[in-house]
Amino acid sequence: xxxxxxxxxxxxxxVESLGxxxxxxxxxxxxxxxxxxxxxxxSLMMAxxxxxxxxxxxxxxxxxxxxxxxxxKIPKLLTLGLIDQQxxxxxxxxxxxxxxxxxxxxxSLADALFPAIEQAYADLGEGAxxxxxxxxxxxxxxxxxxxxxxxxxxxxxxxx
Numbered sequence: 169x170x171x172x173x174x175x176x177x178x179x180x181x182x183v184e185s186l187g188x189x190x191x192x193x194x195x196x197x198x199x200x201x202x203x204x205x206x207x208x209x210x211s212l213m214m215a216x217x218x219x220x221x222x223x224x225x226x227x228x229x230x231x232x233x234x235x236x237x238x239x240x241k242i243p244k245l246l247t248l249g250l251i252d253q254q255x256x257x258x259x260x261x262x263x264x265x266x267x268x269x270x271x272x273x274x275x276s277l278a279d280a281l282f283p284a285i286e287q288a289y290a291d292l293g294e295g296a297x298x299x300x301x302x303x304x305x306x307x308x309x310x311x312x313x314x315x316x317x318x319x320x321x322x323x324x325x326x327x328x
Contacts, residue, residue: 201281204248205274209241213275221264
């Protein structure tokens with residue numbers, strides 16, 4: 169199927185749909201493996217393991233995402249008993265996050281599952297590798313030169 173210009177205009181929606189499908193199918197695998205870590209929080213858990221004790225701002229920087237996104241995910245991880253928090257000794261306004269024993273156990277289950285998921289992606293063939301490279305390349309290109317700089321300004325309709 170050849171993409172039309174309208175398909176490319178909605179590239180974000182198409183990539184988001186792929187992300188949703190991957191999340192849903194990964195969640196099934198997580199459940200089978202006994203994981204309660206939310207799929208979209210697994211990288212945050214791994215970052216906490218790497219940096220602990222870690223402030224939200226450091227986690228956001230490490231994951232290259234917004235501070236707000238990290239703060240949105242933290243309450244669920246606390247509720248699940250995967251992490252705990254305590255005020256920083258240096259700055260009482262900051263909370264530091266650590267894995268609990270349960271969180272460490274959950275990450276060990278995830279570590280054991282990841283090779284199987286990697287193999288499943290390999291089973292998709294070069295297409296999956298091509299998509300991965302395309303997403304990485306497109307992200308880097310948009311960070312280097314945003315859409316607004318790429319659009320012919322004469323083609324943007326102006327309100328009257």
